[in-house]
Amino acid sequence: MLILMVVALCYGLYYAWNALPIYTAYSAKTMCSCAFISNRDQASVMASDLSSFSMANLNVNYLDSTVIADVKGLASRTAVYREGLGCTLAIGKTPEELKQEQVKIIKPDARQANNYWPTGDNFAGGEFPADLDEDILERALNNLFEEPDFEKLKGTRAVVVVYKGKIIAERYAEGYSKDTPLLGWSMTKSITNAMAGILVQMNLLRLEDDHLFEEWSGEDDPRRFITLDQLLRMSSGLEWDEQYSGLSDATKMLFTSSQPYSLAINKPLESDPDSVWEYSSGTTNLISELIKRKIGGTNKQYWNFPHSFLFNKIGMRSAVIEPGPDGTFIGSSFMYATARDWARIGLLYLNDGEWNGDRILPPGWVEYTQTATPKAPRERYGAHFWRTRGEREALPDIPKDAFHMSGYEGQKVVIIPSYDLVLVRLGFSQPESNWDFPGFVKDIVSAFPYR
Secondary structure (H helix, E strand, O other), X not given: OHHHHHHHHHHHHHHHHHHHHHHHHHHHHHHHHHHHOOOOOHXXXXXXXXXXXXXXXXXXXXXXXXXXXXXXXXXXXEEEEEOOOEEEEOOOOOHHHHHHOOOOOOOOOHHHHHOEOOOOOEOOOOOOOOOOOHHHHHHHHHHHHOOOOOOOOOOEEEEEEEEOOEEEEEEEOOOOOXXXXXXXXXXXXXXXXXXXXXXXXXXOOOOOOOOOOXXXXXXXXXXXXXXXXXXXXXXXXXXXXOOOOOOOHHHHHHHHOOOOOHHHHOOOEOOOOOOOOOOOHHHHHHHHHHHHHHHOOOHHHHHHHHHHHHHHHHOOOOOEEOEOOOOOEOOOOOEEEOHHHHHHHHHHHHOOOEEOOEEOOOOOHHHHHHOOOOOOHHHXXXXXXXXXXXHOOOOOXXXXXXXXXXXXXXXXXXXXXXXOEEEEEEEOOXXXXXXXXXXXXXXXXXXXXXX
């Protein structure tokens, strides 16, 4: 018994020693982004986003744009805000070193906002479309925000409904508005899909490319044959532990690493490429690093790439993708944008990658994105987008041609070509089952005619 107690104590101390820095890093990073990107007050963040992190002591410094978190003076972690880049944990670099690495992000002409939706934020007058059932739509929106059970909060913060290229409904919870950038979590993976597509269009990448990383170039290294397509489909065969309740590859990557992609790039193959599907945020951050290397040049060029070639072209003026300490975007998880801007990216995919006659994504890219990954259960995954076609049993009431972006805590951008619809729902649902995703889509779709 004594030996067992000693072993248990040692394991407990080991686990706490490794888990506590993740706890404080998550607290510092979350508070920093919520305070300096979303412009939320500290009490609001502590009451919701960090309600499970009450042990963390947080110091928000608005003068130097930093947040420090610790637990009883232990495992202190600092997150640093930089304009246009959001918040980055000071791991492997001091806060001062991070502040020196700043760049002016290229933004579109401010007058662009005066254009009509979707490039701008002005809306043409006129009545609701005659084929829309306003009463059904109103009930659907009410249901999203009603909280009949305070032990199972839905936590909806923003909803936008785009029909035939126009916003015909939007609603926000108290404390949030059309101007509040909100975290997409893993919807950021679909932005990484877009960035890869743009490089394919520029002939800097091909889906069949292998020998992607110098780190995999050894003659006896089987990873050198992994292709970009296999990374986008999460069928590379690389070992990965995608867990968020404690120590895992995912939490260590996001909250303890000075080079978030490095954990995945050093993983061995655990199965042959294309033989197994395994959801992996590490895979996405490998693609982020690959994109950075293909762009080349300075961090200024890289950090401006998504703005110059994607966001600015479609009117996404609020979008911020946050880099890790090494400067590579954490393309798996950390992008903030307003609900309207998340709707714009959905509209780009609804329109087959074109925007006002300008082809942003390569011909056929959206169809490729929706094509099933063979080994994904029920063929429910495409290429960094989720599919409805393979989810008929779980999602029988969602149109079969729908595909969507999905993020932790209930973030969704749903694209439904057969109804000419884009639906955005942002919120804080813990667990995510507190809100009914299939019911949300079914209720709103029922207000519209089949195209």
